[in-house]
Amino acid sequence: xxQVKIQIPSLVENIRVVExxxxxxxxxxxxxxxxYGNIMVAVTEAVNNAIRHGNKFDKDKNVFLSLFVDQDRxxxxxxxxxxxFDYTNLIDPTAPxxxxxxxxxxxxxxxxxxxDVEFTKDGRNVQLTFMLPTSTSSASESSSAINGAETxxx
Numbered sequence: 001x002x003q004v005k006i007q008i009p010s011l012v013e014n015i016r017v018v019e020x021x022x023x024x025x026x027x028x029x030x031x032x033x034x035x036y037g038n039i040m041v042a043v044t045e046a047v048n049n050a051i052r053h054g055n056k057f058d059k060d061k062n063v064f065l066s067l068f069v070d071q072d073r074x075x076x077x078x079x080x081x082x083x084x085f086d087y088t089n090l091i092d093p094t095a096p097x098x099x100x101x102x103x104x105x106x107x108x109x110x111x112x113x114x115x116d117v118e119f120t121k122d123g124r125n126v127q128l129t130f131m132l133p134t135s136t137s138s139a140s141e142s143s144s145a146i147n148g149a150e151t152x153x154x
Contacts, residue, residue: 002029002069007062008047010055010080018047018065029069035130039074042113045106046078046126054080054124073115075129084122 006021008014022043026036047063055061061081068075091098093105111117116129 005066007064009059010051010061038113042110043076050080054082077127079125084124087119087123
């Protein structure tokens with residue numbers, strides 16, 4: 001398993017650092033385009049929540065972002081230095097009475113974009129897992145092997 005970690009002060013402008021981190025990870029670990037968008041939205045939303053709600057914009061508190069890459073999945077772990085929150089009792093942003101609310105959709109969105117979402121440490125830590133498509137890479141490897149064999153026989 002490969003692992004990369006960064007830590008950023010709780011400033012909203014540091015979302016750009018997170019976006020660059022995700023872009024670099026996409027290139028380094030060959031993350032496919034079809035899950036890249038989901039990763040970008042879910043991870044930046046989780047970091048934004050950590051900055052805003054967890055650390056309450058306190059620039060002396062940090063957000064820790066870790067990436068773990070396995071053969072079949074990538075996992076992002078986001079942790080703040082706040083007091084946590086009750087992640088088991090969230091309002092439903094799709095309920096009619098909540099449709100007009102300007103906020104409250106972040107975790108709902110994260111849960112729909114990631115394959116698995118797990119909160120620990122009283123909500124100060126969230127782990128987002130994205131499954132990597134395995135069939136396309138093995139199919140292209142087989143295709144390369146076949147093409148290579150064809151080239152060798154000519």
